[in-house]
Amino acid sequence: MFIRTAGPNDLPAIRTLLVETWHATYDGLYGVAKVTEITNDWHSLRVLKAQLDQPDAEFVVADDGVAIAGMAFACAADEGKTVTLSQLYVRPDRQGQGIGGMLLDEIIDSFPDAERIRLEVEPANARAIAFYRAQGFVEIGRTENCGRGQSGIPALILERVFG
Template sequence: MFVRTAGDRDLAAIRALLVETWHATYDAIYGPARVTAIAEEWHSIAALKARLTKPNSEFLVADDGKRIGGVAFAESIDGGELVVLKQLYVLPTLQGRGIGGMLLDEVIECFPEAQAVRLEVEKRNTHAIAFYEANGFVRSGDAGERARATGEATLVYHRPLAG
């Protein structure tokens, strides 16, 4: 897999990846019907397309030339000092192969002025929490923006970056 910037031609594959990954990850948390509804809103082609041109952001895919195996989206705030990781998902069949780490590393490289990365994760998503903690993130709070959108308890994590 190699990591590159997402483009228009990737949107259908990104959407399919997100729908599959969301069902695998969140059906047990939200239920399949709620996951489908969230995916229709958050992972529509129009919503994904808007990310391609969003200022101060990076939309990345992990690609092996045949398929997209992972996706990440992040944006900088506070004058570029803080990166907010909004999405990092890897196809369930490809998890545990370093793709998530590659995407995370590339997100960080895309924002050289950043002092820290922040993210939010569902409290019951123990697999993702373990991944982020293994990659240097420390829990710094509860109930962020995503909790308000989903109603599910979330945790906020930060990772300081060497400047």
Template structure:
């Protein structure tokens, strides 16, 4: 059984491995191995993960069963939009998907930003599993971007939002 808890620096190697595995399983067919290697190298490096862990207006969670990390989530308050929390990452190892780990991480992240009125996430349009997950959890489409994550990514995304209670 996995328990959701705040990530620590000792988790970062396992989180990086989870992200690399999950990204290859999800995005290789869309973008190819080389592009996924480039993005995971930039976005999921240990220094990048450590910077997220240290951010003050953010929450970095892992799902831990005492032996392994099965999922992770990272969200922060928006730098550009008031009263908006941004869900940057929510990933579960492919072999563990469908067991409620993502749901449990997401449920915890929803409660971490008491001043937020909405949560926003960017989702690759071809990632039908992620789109179904977010729609089932109350998100709806509000826009699109052509460079998800950073201005050089070349990855299009749908912008989804959900009102927070």
């Protein structure tokens, strides 16, 4: 498994990974229709392409030479001091193999001036919360509008401070 920068040709496979992972993780919480609505909006090829082209951002994939097993996207703010990890997903059948940690390490290494990294996570996603806590993240707050706009989706805000 190697981590590399995502390219335009990866976007359909990344979208497939996101849709698969979201349905596996969130259908039981939000229902199939809501998850489909979210993935069609948040993970469309248009949105993924915009992420790929975003300045002060890093978009990486975990690639085993056959398929993309995971992806991560993050961007920097306040002169590179704060990194927001918007996405870190690993295919359900590849979770627990260290891929998430490899993706997170690559994201962190991509922002050498960063003082902290933040993310939002669904409060009921115990597996993701345990992963992030094991990576040194702590809860610093909550939001009722995870992701884009006024989603109405609650989330914990986690942060890891460097140094």
